[in-house]
Amino acid sequence: MKAGLQVPSFITEEKLIELHRQMWVIRYLDEKVDEFFAKGLIHGTTHLCVGQEATAAGACAVLNESDKITSTHRGHGHCIAKGADPARMMAELFGRETGYCKGKGGSMHIADLDKGNLGANGIVGGGIPIAVGAALTSKMKNLGYVVVCFFGDGATNEGSFHEALNLASIWRLPVVFFCENNQYGMSGSVKEMFNIEHIATRAASYGIPGKVIDGNDLLEVINTTHEAVERARGGEGPTLIEAKTYRYKGHSKSDAKKYRTREEEMDWRKNRDPIDRFARVLEEAGIASKEQLEEIRVSAFKEIEDAVKFAEQSPMPALESLLDDVYI
Amino acid sequence: MREISYLEAVREAMTQKMLESDDVFIMGEDIGVYGGAFGVTRGMIEQFGPERVRITPISECGITGAAVGAALTGMRPILELQFSDFITIATDQIVNQAAKIRYMYGGKGNVPMVVRTPAGSGTGAAAQHSQSLEAWMAHIPGLKVVQPSTAYDAKGLLIAAIEDNNPVIFYEHKLLYRTSGPVPEQMYSIPLGKADIKREGTDVTVIATAVMVHKALEAAVELEKEGISIEIVDPRTLVPLDEETIVSSVKKTGRVVVVHEAVKRGGFGGEIAAMIAESEAFDYLDAPVQRLGGLPVPIPYNPELEKHAIPQVKDIIRSVKATLNRA
Numbered sequence: 001m002k003a004g005l006q007v008p009s010f011i012t013e014e015k016l017i018e019l020h021r022q023m024w025v026i027r028y029l030d031e032k033v034d035e036f037f038a039k040g041l042i043h044g045t046t047h048l049c050v051g052q053e054a055t056a057a058g059a060c061a062v063l064n065e066s067d068k069i070t071s072t073h074r075g076h077g078h079c080i081a082k083g084a085d086p087a088r089m090m091a092e093l094f095g096r097e098t099g100y101c102k103g104k105g106g107s108m109h110i111a112d113l114d115k116g117n118l119g120a121n122g123i124v125g126g127g128i129p130i131a132v133g134a135a136l137t138s139k140m141k142n143l144g145y146v147v148v149c150f151f152g153d154g155a156t157n158e159g160s161f162h163e164a165l166n167l168a169s170i171w172r173l174p175v176v177f178f179c180e181n182n183q184y185g186m187s188g189s190v191k192e193m194f195n196i197e198h199i200a201t202r203a204a205s206y207g208i209p210g211k212v213i214d215g216n217d218l219l220e221v222i223n224t225t226h227e228a229v230e231r232a233r234g235g236e237g238p239t240l241i242e243a244k245t246y247r248y249k250g251h252s253k254s255d256a257k258k259y260r261t262r263e264e265e266m267d268w269r270k271n272r273d274p275i276d277r278f279a280r281v282l283e284e285a286g287i288a289s290k291e292q293l294e295e296i297r298v299s300a301f302k303e304i305e306d307a308v309k310f311a312e313q314s315p316m317p318a319l320e321s322l323l324d325d326v327y328i
Numbered sequence: 329m330r331e332i333s334y335l336e337a338v339r340e341a342m343t344q345k346m347l348e349s350d351d352v353f354i355m356g357e358d359i360g361v362y363g364g365a366f367g368v369t370r371g372m373i374e375q376f377g378p379e380r381v382r383i384t385p386i387s388e389c390g391i392t393g394a395a396v397g398a399a400l401t402g403m404r405p406i407l408e409l410q411f412s413d414f415i416t417i418a419t420d421q422i423v424n425q426a427a428k429i430r431y432m433y434g435g436k437g438n439v440p441m442v443v444r445t446p447a448g449s450g451t452g453a454a455a456q457h458s459q460s461l462e463a464w465m466a467h468i469p470g471l472k473v474v475q476p477s478t479a480y481d482a483k484g485l486l487i488a489a490i491e492d493n494n495p496v497i498f499y500e501h502k503l504l505y506r507t508s509g510p511v512p513e514q515m516y517s518i519p520l521g522k523a524d525i526k527r528e529g530t531d532v533t534v535i536a537t538a539v540m541v542h543k544a545l546e547a548a549v550e551l552e553k554e555g556i557s558i559e560i561v562d563p564r565t566l567v568p569l570d571e572e573t574i575v576s577s578v579k580k581t582g583r584v585v586v587v588h589e590a591v592k593r594g595g596f597g598g599e600i601a602a603m604i605a606e607s608e609a610f611d612y613l614d615a616p617v618q619r620l621g622g623l624p625v626p627i628p629y630n631p632e633l634e635k636h637a638i639p640q641v642k643d644i645i646r647s648v649k650a651t652l653n654r655a
Contacts (some may be wrong), residue, residue, distance in 0.1 A: 116399070126424060325431045
């Protein structure tokens, strides 16, 4: 790395620029989804990760295509970061046949098994033991892949979290538990729902390393996840990473955010935004100029506009497909 | 053909499938040297080692989820839940995850796992270790539900369950583990969704599951002495349900008693009765379908009360006679 940034050797300058672009794609997809919900063009519900782009992009940046992730109800970012096509994601949100789930899953159930995304999950904490099982397959079949298991702060008060961490620890499975602590489980603040400062301290209960990081610092996410992935790949077992971050939007579309102050939100937006911060890093390191960064932003915006067009033009699923795929 | 116990038949099915494919493995609490709560897996850890006979912590949600994740990524796990009552702790993983993954993901991925679990009363283990909750699982699209009543069926159905690409809940009845019957040594599978006529008869069709099949067989001997011939149909699998065999038996006899151990209210017997009413067999009925099931009470500890809570041979006899007395 000529610019002298501390990153794993396989992360090239081109890769860093690509990650910057990816964060914009994630942001624009969710901003667009927000807009469509407001206009009533997308139904159901959705959970946006605007403000949390660095955790998804950074953690998946160190994975191979054969590595796997499990995701959450707030999973659009993870999905894109693990290689999904935003057009097919948008088609799914529009309920179209061309969507990842043929219009039957929607926002909370997008999976992309070909790219190693084992799926989003509508149940808080539901995906954590599933990640452990996928890691068990890797170990039993000697497949060499690692599973990164994403979940939120709220999920760490679920029994599934504790059972899964213990299981992965005693079996030394190749899994990285990645907690995106965005400060709120719906309206429940981490200040009210936890009597500990850092969720990562819970790792000690299971005899595994726990790391607290700034989840809005892309490079810190990359480096910490890389270390945990290497440890897992080397047969040394799981790590619990807690990345402190923030969602700019509410829990879901109908959330008036009465549980937090406007000042708090603005502080995160103005002073800690993951995309702005990384843009400055790239500029200061001489990897990209202001003009180049602007081109990247515009190209990401364009990609989402194209994704919307694809979704809008895609056919609705045939009613006859309703009962397909319940059983094989 | 040699005779082996129901328990040995279950073990033999697992053993043969594990010898056939490295993808098949078993996991559960105390299934190692202890052999599981009922001894079903005894000797298997010595044969296959701790990688494939995987002893787990007491974490029903975690281990069920791990089975889901392993199945989704190419393994064929067999999970032993120590008592079927503990499905309540694993419910999210079974109901929200295993059953739905394939559908939610638009037909991508599948979850070929088997949850084996001992069900039913009769051991004095009282309310939290004696339930029959199969109707809960049968209600969920995406799950298959199996209830073998004989050693022969247990082996053949378990082999089919392991080969099935869907999640299967395999209910083993505790009282049946020590019962024996003829079982072929070689591998064979009984297709899920194929009922078995355990006894042919002409006057009344008795549709019975698990232990109730044996109680119905006892009732049949008594009833025969009085000149009453009952046909006993064992669905063997609730999902898929062999409606055809049931309907054709009902058309033959014109009278039906459905009997299961689970609480009658909301039980699977209601589903079978309704299915018959909606089918062409309705026009052949000479009397309303009778349902016999457990009383709406948690299973009590006292042995006499425990017996009283679920249908007995005399109850089946009474029901059969009652339906014959309907004009």
